[in-house]
Amino acid sequence: MRPLLIVNPRSGGGRTGKLFDEMRAPIQRALGEVDVAHTERPRHAVDLAREAALDGRETVVAVGGDGSVHEVVNGLMQARDRGAAGTRLGIIGAGTGGDLCRTLKLSHRLDRYCAAIASGSARPIDVGRFSYEKHDGTRAEAFFVNVLSAGMSGLVDQLVSETPRTLGNTLAYTMASLRGLARSRVGRVRCVASLGGESREEELATRTVAICNGRYFGGGMQVAPMARADDGVFEVIDLGGAPHLRFAAVSTGMYTGMHVRHPDVRHFRCDRIELTLLNRDVEHAFLLDVDGEPLGRLPITVTLEPRAIEVLAPAG
Template sequence: MPGEIIVLVNPAARGGRSRRLLPPVLDRLRRGGRKVSVVLGSCAADALERARVAVARRPAALVAFGGDGLVHLAVQAVAGTGVPLGIVPAGTGNDIADALGIPPRDPLAAADTVLRGRVRTVDAATVGAPGAAAGSGEWFAGVVACGFDSRVNERANRLTWPPGMAKYLVALAGELRAFRPIPFEIDLDGEVVEREAMLVAVGNTRSYGAGMRVCPDALPDDGLLDVMILGAVPKTEFLRTFPRVYRGSHVGHPAVTVRRARRVGIRAPDVIAYADGERVGPAPLTCEIVPGALSVIV
């Protein structure tokens, strides 16, 4: 895999604690005999613009050094271009890297993976307003969350304290007190399902939130999206069932339905969708798989 490696950096990953990992990663890549350049934007929009300019130069790879949020940003730049995406996980969750077989907690091993240059073609998906043209909208590689989980994200993003994952635990407790099941209308390739539900997750890969296997059987190269629907259950039952998501065994619960589709439409009141942990916007929305849209170094 000759050519330049562009490293896209999120210095705020893991609250800034990943910054110390960057120099040894860059050193490992350069010792592999590669020309390495670093892209660091002043904000997400600036970083994306810089990444797109870099990708237009047709480098050997665009490497995301950060967590799922930065991978999500990098996917906006490389999807559909044929430029390979490398991932050096340096975030809190690193779920997308884990799903693709990239060492999720060993940045130097991930850098060696980039140097070996084995490219795998996988799917990506778009999420956007209903009626949008196929392939338009915002790209995602992992999971779109709608319902209880996305409301926890909304609440957490409004908190200034505590830091890190503790913020999400505080938000979860607060949202649980206020939450009521949501009436969803879900369009699965033309078949409409109406159901009150706690949450709906649309997965190209299997997990989000640092290891929650919400769509445990999702495959990134099968041309389909996995749709997990957790129907309305009492809060006590929800609390008993929720920990099972870390093993993926929640899909055996009678309130859980898993379907597969190429195109998924979601309508629900007062629901904000999150894709790969990043805020997308309110429902209604449509998710659509784009087979083979990503080249990933694995």
């Protein structure tokens, strides 16, 4: 079968939809004839990717940002749970974040994305499976491939989604971050983590805790500089519960990865983790950020699925 390109026309502030007709010719020169499906609603890419994999499609390409990749991965993992595990993931980054592409060392150029897909060289990467509480109080299950975090990061995601895009993506994110910091609260989080069958339990006092398969989130913040997407472990980064100004200073260090040396920041590894918010009065400000998408809230249970998907990207 031809590769299927799942295109999110709203990614990149709508630029992907406007420019895709121009992108298609160089894509087909590199990959040959392709089939194209445009998403029409949130989570539509999940359905498209799942059905493509169940139909035996060898390659599904996410054309969009981190949210688009997240949805395609969820569809491929749903198909994998039903026995269709052979579909490879390709990425043509066309969004504003590109955090997973940074971890995978995919250069942000159309010709480089196409060359990685055309090479046929695939590398297996880990995927996180998690259960969580939706905003309506019901439970759900999903997957993530890059970073799942809880706290201020999820609040910022929600505020970004409510900010008019007429301001531009950078300004919208900056404004949401400032508002998110002001509204953030320290969560008391019971954490039960295990690695190789050995468990530990403790209580965290934090504004943000991140469970990292990839290195970057938030459009280039190197939240877990030690992370590898194929090593069978999550890197957990607890940014601590410092007062607002000191927390802002710690967060700024994520652009270089130096925050991990700050005494407020804690790091440990696991392959399974449970997080429960003990002071539920702050749950309105302690939300989930899942591969850059605002998805729900604690409690969550996360397990690592090792080498679950093959992605067309340079060897790590």
